[in-house]
Amino acid sequence: MATVRLLTMLPLWWSLCVSSALTPVRLRTLPLWWSLYISNALTPQALLAEWQAARIKSLDVDASRYHAQVLFVDDDNARARMAESCADALAHWADAGWWIYPHSCSLTEDQALIENPRQEAILTSLxxxxxxxxxxxxxxxxxxxxxxxxxxCADAAVRDAVLALGEESYETSVRLLADFATVADARSRALFDGLDVALAERARSRQDGGELVVEGADAQSDRDGFDALLESTLVLTAALVVFLKDSFDASFTDSFNGLLRTHFYDERHVDARWADAEPALRRHIVTGALDPRERERLFDAHMTGLRQRLSGDGVSS
Incomplete structure (x- = not known):
């Protein structure tokens, strides 16, 4: 069983930079405090976390369509299927089943024909x-x-194969499932509440301190390995669901603020009240994705800003 490893996921030149920066000779040329910082901050674990976090931040998700089609890819017709099933269950528990649509496939036709009856039985029973x-x-x-x-992608080898098929132009939309380890937090952990009770507890323990496993494990011959993979997949797909929800929330907020700027923009509107504005704004689909209290808060903030701006221009509010 393997866990996520740094040097299989970083470019060669960066790996060489890391190995050079961590040599004793290099550290002795630096002030003590900086040497300590380097020795702690540039550990493989820290570098991997920074690299993964940067990859997540660089994702270009178009949330303006208010849904995301997500394809999980593996080379064993097992891990992607597991991730699809986990993402589907967690998205529905997060009330995002109408936003997030997971699917799965393998790299080749032969891989897609691999049967995993024991995995099917376990996942169905859960x-x-x-x-x-x-x-x-x-x-x-x-x-x-x-x-x-x-x-x-299930792992780095699968990702390399996907990019080889589609060329580097797809870099921004092709990611490792393990990348989402950096955005796993209390909110993603809360999504486990909708799972089988025992499985939820195991997933929480995995997020709180266990290694995140990315390599496949046969459910029949290596049940411990399979369980570790399932728990890890839950941690990572829960983080993915929360990441996508945040992307949608940001888009909804931007769109709603755009509506406010369109409808309330000069001295004729400074006395508008939320009770009067709400019926008109509700005709736009974007409003349905925001909590009514959040819509009112955004309206109040917009109107306060409008009055301040007009007052600064010499127009009385």
Whole structure:
């Protein structure tokens, strides 16, 4: 069983920079405090976390369509299927089932034909969607790279194969599932509440201190390895769901603020009240995705800013 490793995921030149920066000779040329900082901050774990966090921040997710098509890819017709099932269950528990649409496939036709009856039985018994768990496998096609908003790969080797198929132009939308370890937090942890009780507790323990496993494990011959993979997949897909929800929330807020700027922009509108504005704004679909209290808060903030701006221009509010 393998965990996420730094040097298999970083470019060679960066790996060489790290190894050079951590030599004793290099450290002796630096002030003591800086040497201590380097020795702590540039550990493989810290570098991996920074690298993964940067990859997540660089994601270009178009949330303006208010949904995301996510494709999980593996080379064993097991890990991607597991991730799809986990993401589906967690998205529904997070009330995001109508925003996030997970799918799965393998790299090749032969891989897509691999059968995993024991995994199917376990996932079904734990309450995951039986239709997804037992669906026929599918093979990745180049057109899929354009059809899906995000392509999430089971490991670095799978990602390399996907990028080889689609060329580097797809770099911004092809990511590792392990990248989302950096955004796992209390909110993603809370999504485990919708799972089987025992499984939820194991997933919490995995997030709180266990290693995140990315390599496959046969459910029949290596149940411990399979359980570790399932728990890790839950941690990572929960973080993915929260990341996507945040992306949508930001888009909804931007769109709603745009509506406010369109409808309330000069001295004729400074006395507008929320009770009067709400019925008109509700005709726009974006408002339905925001809590009414959040809509009112944004309205009040906009109107305060409008009055201040007009007052500064010499117009009485």
């Amino acid at each position: 309450g995951f969607d039986g239709t997804r768990v037992t669906a026929a496998g599918a093979a990745l096609a180049k057109e899929d790279l354009d059809a899906y908003d995000l392509v999430i």
